[in-house]
Amino acid sequence: MNRGSAFTGLNEILQEAERLNPAGSLKLSDSIVSAIYGRAERIAQKAVSQEARPAVDWDKRLDDILTSKLFGFPSMFLLLAALFWVTVSGANYPSEVLAAVLFRGQEKLAELLAWLRVPAFVSSFLADGVYRCLAWVVSVMLPPMAIFFPCFALLEDLGYLPRVAFNLDSLFKKAGAHGKQSLTMSMGLGCNAAGVISCRIIESPRERLIAVLTNNFVPCNGRFPTLIALAGLLATGAGASAGAALIVSGMVLSGIAVTLAVSWILSKTLLKGIPSSFTLELPPYRRPQLGRVIARSVFDRILFVLRRAACVAAPAGAVIWLAANVQAGGASIMAHFAGWLDPFGRLLGMDGHIMAAFLLGLPANEIVLPVLIMSYTAAGSMLELDSFEALRQLFMAEHGWTWLTAVCMMLFSLLHYPCGTTLWTIYKETNSFKWAILSALIPLLVACLVCFAAARAARLLGWA
Amino acid sequence: MGLTRRSGGSRAMQEGFLKRQYSGADYVVALAGNPNTGKSTVFNALTGLNQHTGNWPGKTVLRAEGRYIHRGMIFKLVDLPGTYSLMANSPEEQVARDYLCFGKPDATVVVADATCLERNLNLVLQVLEITTRVVVCVNLVDEARRKKIKIDFQLLAAELGVPVVPAAARHRHGLDKLVEVVSEMAAGRITTRPVAIRYGEEIEESVRKLEPKIKKLVGEEFNSRWLALRLLDKDRAVLAALENWLAGRNSLAAGMEGVILG
Numbered sequence: 001m002n003r004g005s006a007f008t009g010l011n012e013i014l015q016e017a018e019r020l021n022p023a024g025s026l027k028l029s030d031s032i033v034s035a036i037y038g039r040a041e042r043i044a045q046k047a048v049s050q051e052a053r054p055a056v057d058w059d060k061r062l063d064d065i066l067t068s069k070l071f072g073f074p075s076m077f078l079l080l081a082a083l084f085w086v087t088v089s090g091a092n093y094p095s096e097v098l099a100a101v102l103f104r105g106q107e108k109l110a111e112l113l114a115w116l117r118v119p120a121f122v123s124s125f126l127a128d129g130v131y132r133c134l135a136w137v138v139s140v141m142l143p144p145m146a147i148f149f150p151c152f153a154l155l156e157d158l159g160y161l162p163r164v165a166f167n168l169d170s171l172f173k174k175a176g177a178h179g180k181q182s183l184t185m186s187m188g189l190g191c192n193a194a195g196v197i198s199c200r201i202i203e204s205p206r207e208r209l210i211a212v213l214t215n216n217f218v219p220c221n222g223r224f225p226t227l228i229a230l231a232g233l234l235a236t237g238a239g240a241s242a243g244a245a246l247i248v249s250g251m252v253l254s255g256i257a258v259t260l261a262v263s264w265i266l267s268k269t270l271l272k273g274i275p276s277s278f279t280l281e282l283p284p285y286r287r288p289q290l291g292r293v294i295a296r297s298v299f300d301r302i303l304f305v306l307r308r309a310a311c312v313a314a315p316a317g318a319v320i321w322l323a324a325n326v327q328a329g330g331a332s333i334m335a336h337f338a339g340w341l342d343p344f345g346r347l348l349g350m351d352g353h354i355m356a357a358f359l360l361g362l363p364a365n366e367i368v369l370p371v372l373i374m375s376y377t378a379a380g381s382m383l384e385l386d387s388f389e390a391l392r393q394l395f396m397a398e399h400g401w402t403w404l405t406a407v408c409m410m411l412f413s414l415l416h417y418p419c420g421t422t423l424w425t426i427y428k429e430t431n432s433f434k435w436a437i438l439s440a441l442i443p444l445l446v447a448c449l450v451c452f453a454a455a456r457a458a459r460l461l462g463w464a
Numbered sequence: 465m466g467l468t469r470r471s472g473g474s475r476a477m478q479e480g481f482l483k484r485q486y487s488g489a490d491y492v493v494a495l496a497g498n499p500n501t502g503k504s505t506v507f508n509a510l511t512g513l514n515q516h517t518g519n520w521p522g523k524t525v526l527r528a529e530g531r532y533i534h535r536g537m538i539f540k541l542v543d544l545p546g547t548y549s550l551m552a553n554s555p556e557e558q559v560a561r562d563y564l565c566f567g568k569p570d571a572t573v574v575v576a577d578a579t580c581l582e583r584n585l586n587l588v589l590q591v592l593e594i595t596t597r598v599v600v601c602v603n604l605v606d607e608a609r610r611k612k613i614k615i616d617f618q619l620l621a622a623e624l625g626v627p628v629v630p631a632a633a634r635h636r637h638g639l640d641k642l643v644e645v646v647s648e649m650a651a652g653r654i655t656t657r658p659v660a661i662r663y664g665e666e667i668e669e670s671v672r673k674l675e676p677k678i679k680k681l682v683g684e685e686f687n688s689r690w691l692a693l694r695l696l697d698k699d700r701a702v703l704a705a706l707e708n709w710l711a712g713r714n715s716l717a718a719g720m721e722g723v724i725l726g
Contacts, residue, residue: 009681010703010706010707013674013695016673016674016677017670017696017698020674024697026666028693031664035661035662036589039585040589041582043582043620044582046616047617047619047620048613048616049613049616051613200525200526284607286607
């Protein structure tokens with residue numbers, strides 16, 4: 001037996017098949033499909049019986065509201081806003097407790113290092129650099145994540161997410177994109193890298209690329225807490241949580257609007273074509289498995305945040321501390337860098353420190369805020385940052401932030417390039433450097449344009 | 465969507481790094497089913513944390529494998545992508561179909577949704593065309609009961625010619641029975657009698673002519689009737705898989721010859 005004879009056998013069979021079924025004249029698929037469907041129908045008729053239909057079909061009633069033309073979008077927005085409100089108001093307290101505990105840990109660490117007679121330079125490097133950045137990431141990131149994602153997972157378990165896709169389908173169609181993009185978009189809320197991978201559910205390569213390139217316009221894990229913290233700066237007084245929740249919802253909506261706009265532009269320019277159609281099944285609503293979903297997704301979030309904190313935030317803290325403390329020509333490297341970026345930052349409604357923080361935050365968006373704080377505090381006085389008040393004091397009072405600075409930073413955070421992991425994932429998924437680079441450049445361009453326009457408009461109108 | 469578990473969680477980035485982890489399993493069980501039938505719930509309930517994900521070779525389709533132990537035997541559970549049919553219209557359908565034929569699992573569980581059984585039976589019947597070592601798990605019976613849908617499981621099993629296990633996987637109802645039946649099926653202690661679907665005389669005639677030739681080529685390895693139908697349809701994917709298998713067998717045979725001669 002050799003290789004040749006086996007393939008001869010196969011070739012003979014193929015020739016025979018061609019003779020028996022010349023040019024598909026047997027209509028094989030059609031008769032197979034109809035035979036199988038007929039059989040399934042007969043079996044189901046015999047084995048399944050439906051006693052009197054239930055009086056009220058709750059699924060249908062609910063769908064009539066949640067996916068209707070009139071109430072579909074308002075109900076979606078309300079749910080989103082409610083979700084953020086729960087997150088913002090729920091995250092405040094644990095965030096402060098965590099910060100208090102972790103920053104006390106920093107003191108203890110400093111004491112321990114002093115007791116060990118570690119040189120001041122090294123001690124400061126470890127305590128103020130590595131540890132502080134890690135503590136910031138954990139205390140700022142963890143509570144919102146541990147609240148938002150279980151709630152979101154509950155909505156998913158309930159069967160609501162396919163309805164979101166259903167509602168948004170027509171919008172994506174109009175933008176020349178695929179309806180399933182709304183699903184990859186909601187996946188991006190969790191993590192843009194996961195969102196990019198989930199774009200595989202879109203069969204057509206053109207629409208998949210659109211979905212990949214626009215996935216970062218929904219804020220991920222790492223940018224959510226930044227948005228929440230900045231919204232917290234803007235909203236004060238009695239309805240602070242509700243105000244912050246509305247601001248964050250507004251940001252997410254703007255992200256969706258930009259997604260649609262960029263998708264539309266892409267489908268008219270780089271990626272021309274007509275959207276393909278697909279069938280989307282609306283599964284029945286199901287009572288969520290409360291305990292399991294919450295336990296599982298809280299656990300997942302904690303692991304995720306801690307792992308990112310350890311892998312990215314700690315080394316980043318080290319680098320940034322060095323940049324902020326190594327002096328060159330009378331000022332730190334960080335100050336030089338920030339000073340160099342300052343004119344550009346001002347143009348976009350921000351300042352050089354913020355731009356530097358975004359640039360250094362490329363490995364992971366989680367560290368943008370910690371980098372900024374470190375870059376600010378290293379230059380001036382050190383203070384305990386264990387509450388929103390302290391943050392407000394630092395940003396607003398000491399570094400001349402206005403509401404416009406906060407808004408522009410939120411917009412930039414929402415729209416700028418995705419993190420390094422996501423870019424790498426895009427490269428792996430598309431197998432092309434071109435698309436990976438474009439997926440960083442397009443959002444960057446959009447972010448710069450939007451921030452520039454916002455800053456210009458506000459200044460011209462005399463609002464800021 | 466699975467934002468709750470693998471896709472959005474701490475394991476999201478491990479995707480693609482882990483290939484098949486366990487080779488030392490006593491039996492391999494494939495898990496098929498339509499989307500939204502609770503297939504993943506069954507998979508998670510059976511395998512717990514013993515799960516690994518990766519990609520199907522050459523495809524960007526998620527492959528999940530898990531393992532459970534029953535009566536001292538290790539069962540490897542392969543979660544096939546959720547599909548409505550096996551007509552190979554999408555990469556998912558092709559992966560599921562090729563695995564059922566060429567992966568030769570010891571048993572295949574098809575999870576069906578009790579609330580819309582007819583549509584789910586289409587997939588069951590298509591799976592039965594490829595392999596007869598099938599256990600049908602009719603899931604979501606609690607929901608069907610709520611909707612006042614009554615199913616005669618005995619009649620269903622008789623019609624299909626394979627065991628049928630009712631289940632409510634979310635509450636772990638029926639899973640013990642499923643595991644039991646699967647292990648009997650995998651060990652070959654259950655005889656199945658599915659009635660092959662007949663397709664018009666012209667097609668049957670062609671299959672009768674083609675089938676013996678295929679049997680001669682591949683022996684009793686695969687379902688020759690199904691292969692005959694697929695080759696009659698000039699299915700490129702099946703042809704490629706078959707060529708691949710033949711090449712593998714030949715190189716193995718060549719290796720053996722060397723041993724004997726040497």
